[in-house]
Amino acid sequence: MFAQVKLMMAGKYEEFHKKLGAQQDLESRVMAALKALEYILPLDVHCDRKDSQISSYCLSLAMNDHTPFSLKLTIMAIREAGGFDKLREQLGEFKKNKDCLEKGFSEDGTYKSNTYKPLYYLEAHEDKRWLPEFITMTLNMSVILYFVFVETSFFGKSSDKSLKALLNNKNAIFTANLIAFHYMIIQTNDHEMSEVTHYGQHMGLGAVIHPFCSLFNHSCYPNVSRVPILGSDNVMYQMMMVQHAIKKGSQIFDDYGFDFTLENAARRKDLCQKYYFECRCKACRNNWPMFEKLPSVIMTCTSQTKKNDIVTAMSRVAKVESVILEGDIATLDAEHETVFKILIDAVNFLSNYGTSPPTKEYLRTVTLLKTAYLVIYGNRINL
Numbered sequence: 001m002f003a004q005v006k007l008m009m010a011g012k013y014e015e016f017h018k019k020l021g022a023q024q025d026l027e028s029r030v031m032a033a034l035k036a037l038e039y040i041l042p043l044d045v046h047c048d049r050k051d052s053q054i055s056s057y058c059l060s061l062a063m064n065d066h067t068p069f070s071l072k073l074t075i076m077a078i079r080e081a082g083g084f085d086k087l088r089e090q091l092g093e094f095k096k097n098k099d100c101l102e103k104g105f106s107e108d109g110t111y112k113s114n115t116y117k118p119l120y121y122l123e124a125h126e127d128k129r130w131l132p133e134f135i136t137m138t139l140n141m142s143v144i145l146y147f148v149f150v151e152t153s154f155f156g157k158s159s160d161k162s163l164k165a166l167l168n169n170k171n172a173i174f175t176a177n178l179i180a181f182h183y184m185i186i187q188t189n190d191h192e193m194s195e196v197t198h199y200g201q202h203m204g205l206g207a208v209i210h211p212f213c214s215l216f217n218h219s220c221y222p223n224v225s226r227v228p229i230l231g232s233d234n235v236m237y238q239m240m241m242v243q244h245a246i247k248k249g250s251q252i253f254d255d256y257g258f259d260f261t262l263e264n265a266a267r268r269k270d271l272c273q274k275y276y277f278e279c280r281c282k283a284c285r286n287n288w289p290m291f292e293k294l295p296s297v298i299m300t301c302t303s304q305t306k307k308n309d310i311v312t313a314m315s316r317v318a319k320v321e322s323v324i325l326e327g328d329i330a331t332l333d334a335e336h337e338t339v340f341k342i343l344i345d346a347v348n349f350l351s352n353y354g355t356s357p358p359t360k361e362y363l364r365t366v367t368l369l370k371t372a373y374l375v376i377y378g379n380r381i382n383l
């Protein structure tokens with residue numbers, strides 16, 4: 001990354017590495033990274049200054065997407081509160097709340113995902129992070145903060161744009177800490193927003209933070225799936241769709257991009273690296289095989305009558321599958337109620353032969369149901 005290279009060129013990278021490693025709290029690390037700007041400046045950024053867009057600036061510095069996103073969340077939080085001081089006051093109040101069942105909720109008891117409070121309480125895993133992550137995060141933060149300080153009047157209209165002035169600006173330091181904090185929130189909680197093609201393929205549009213969706217725990221065998229939709233108000237939402245019958249009182253599980261059809265050891269390692277937990281869902285605990293090695297209910301069912309019923313249900317599913325995979329949107333739109341009825345009836349019927357791990361037929365139908373949700377309800381690319 002650009003800032004790291006500049007530190008290396010100045011012979012200061014090792015010193016910075018040690019300094020950050022010696023600090024235990026985010027605030028001290030943020031301050032160390034801001035002071036390191038002394039060796040990173042000037043930035044020599046080759047972007048069009050007339051069009052001082054943060055995005056082109058970040059691109060020219062080969063910065064990851066989390067950094068401008070963190071800045072955006074910070075600006076939104078400051079605006080929502082009504083200024084730096086009001087946000088400081090609010091955060092002081094937030095920190096007093098220790099009750100995990102109340103945290104994030106408004107005083108009227110609602111959980112408003114489109115406001116800052118629930119976002120502030122999302123998991124950041126600050127205590128579990130490795131030093132290299134703090135290095136990347138704080139250096140990116142310091143470079144983007146410097147840009148805002150020099151190129152805008154966000155921190156006041158003073159013409160003194162020196163590094164010393166930045167380090168003495170309490171609102172800039174406050175903002176720096178929030179950017180770093182939001183960076184961690186984003187890494188742990190962001191969800192991809194995408195458009196789907198008629199073949200059920202995704203095309204990523206970007207990432208969003210949706211505090212309500214972040215409340216769901218992970219399972220490699222989830223019982224709901226997220227479907228990005230475009231609301232009639234032209235705002236994008238995440239809809240949570242049920243993919244298995246959920247017994248009253250049982251937990252709702254989402255999957256964080258890793259389901260049990262991915263190889264077990266690699267999946268658990270990736271989950272641990274990205275989300276800092278060892279997955280103990282039933283698929284992981286019991287080392288469920290990948291799709292090819294799942295049992296087949298048609299092959300194992302001993303009753304010919306039941307076998308005939310299963311074959312009939314699966315032949316209906318196969319017809320729906322071909323309509324979805326062929327991308328026949330007109331038919332899907334016109335017959336979506338029938339499509340869902342066939343799939344949901346088949347899921348419920350096959351669940352009578354519930355096995356652990358699930359049968360091939362069951363998983364195939366559930367996967368198809370998920371694709372149908374995406375294609376029929378999801379945010380669609382121009383078809």
Ligand SMILES: [Zn+2]
Binds near residue numbers: 220279280285
């Ligand atoms: Zn798992």
